[in-house]
Amino acid sequence: KQEVTQIPAALSVPEGENLVLNCSFTDSAIYNLQWFRQDPGKGLTSLLLIQSSQREQTSGRLNASLDKSSGRSTLYIAASQPGDSATYLCAEFSGAGSYQLTFGKGTKLSVIP
Amino acid sequence: EAQVTQNPRYLITVTGKKLTVTCSQNMNHEYMSWYRQDPGLGLRQIYYSMNVEVTDKGDVPEGYKVSRKEKRNFPLILESPSPNQTSLYFCASGLVGSDEKLFFGSGTQLSVL
Numbered sequence: 001k002q003e004v005t006q007i008p009a010a011l012s013v014p015e016g017e018n019l020v021l022n023c024s025f026t027d028s029a030i031y032n033l034q035w036f037r038q039d040p041g042k043g044l045t046s047l048l049l050i051q052s053s054q055r056e057q058t059s060g061r062l063n064a065s066l067d068k069s070s071g072r073s074t075l076y077i078a079a080s081q082p083g084d085s086a087t088y089l090c091a092e093f094s095g096a097g098s099y100q101l102t103f104g105k106g107t108k109l110s111v112i113p
Numbered sequence: 114e115a116q117v118t119q120n121p122r123y124l125i126t127v128t129g130k131k132l133t134v135t136c137s138q139n140m141n142h143e144y145m146s147w148y149r150q151d152p153g154l155g156l157r158q159i160y161y162s163m164n165v166e167v168t169d170k171g172d173v174p175e176g177y178k179v180s181r182k183e184k185r186n187f188p189l190i191l192e193s194p195s196p197n198q199t200s201l202y203f204c205a206s207g208l209v210g211s212d213e214k215l216f217f218g219s220g221t222q223l224s225v226l
Contacts, residue, residue, distance in 0.1 A: 001172070031213075032213055034213075034214065034215065036215075036217075041220075042219060042220070043117075043203055043217035043218055043219045043220050044156075044203065044205075044215075044217040045217070046214045046215055046216070046217075049213065049214045089155075089156065091156075093213060099144065099161060099163060099169075099209070100158055100161065100171055100172070101146065101148075101158055101161075101171075101215070102158070102172075103148075103155050103156040103157070104155065105153075105154075105155035106155065
């Protein structure tokens with residue numbers, strides 16, 4: 001059974017700070033990894049998807065990296081804003097005929113004005 | 114507008130009374146899946162479907178049924194709900210083999226008394 005771990009469970013930073021969220025996974029045959037954002041009482045929004053053949057993806061102030069050999073992914077948020085406050089989840093999508101999605105438990109980010 | 118629509122948004126029922134949560138997507142996605150989200154346990158996959166008439170178990174399928182008779186719809190059926198199925202449920206859809214970014218519904222909060 002694959003496992004995805006996110007540390008820390010919660011993070012509080014002052015506005016304007018750059019920050020890194022961490023995700024580790026056990027699946028050596030990972031197909032892709034996605035980072036999601038979840039706001040309270042709402043569904044998940046996909047932020048970035050990294051295929052197993054890629055090293056990183058960027059969208060605006062967000063940059064996600066993937067290191068299959070170490071089983072790690074990071075989400076870098078530049079110049080954080082209060083609107084970035086949310087729970088961030090990573091999920092690994094296994095291929096090889098078993099399209100299961102395994103989520104981490106998330107990091108709750110609070111950006112303080 | 115591209116979207117995944119779940120209904121109902123909130124549902125309160127009693128033990129043993131069969132219920133169905135509907136999920137529909139308008140993006141012609143092959144892949145659809147159901148998840149439940151519980152405090153401390155995160156998001157766990159219940160069932161997924163790679164296409165019409167193709168379904169497979171996720172991590173926690175016990176007590177649930179699904180069907181995929183049409184590409185756009187993927188209902189979740191609880192034939193005899195129990196209190197331990199009280200949870201927040203999400204449906205998601207995505208493409209297969211290209212950009213597998215997932216789109217999530219807004220969620221269904223189910224309470225089984």
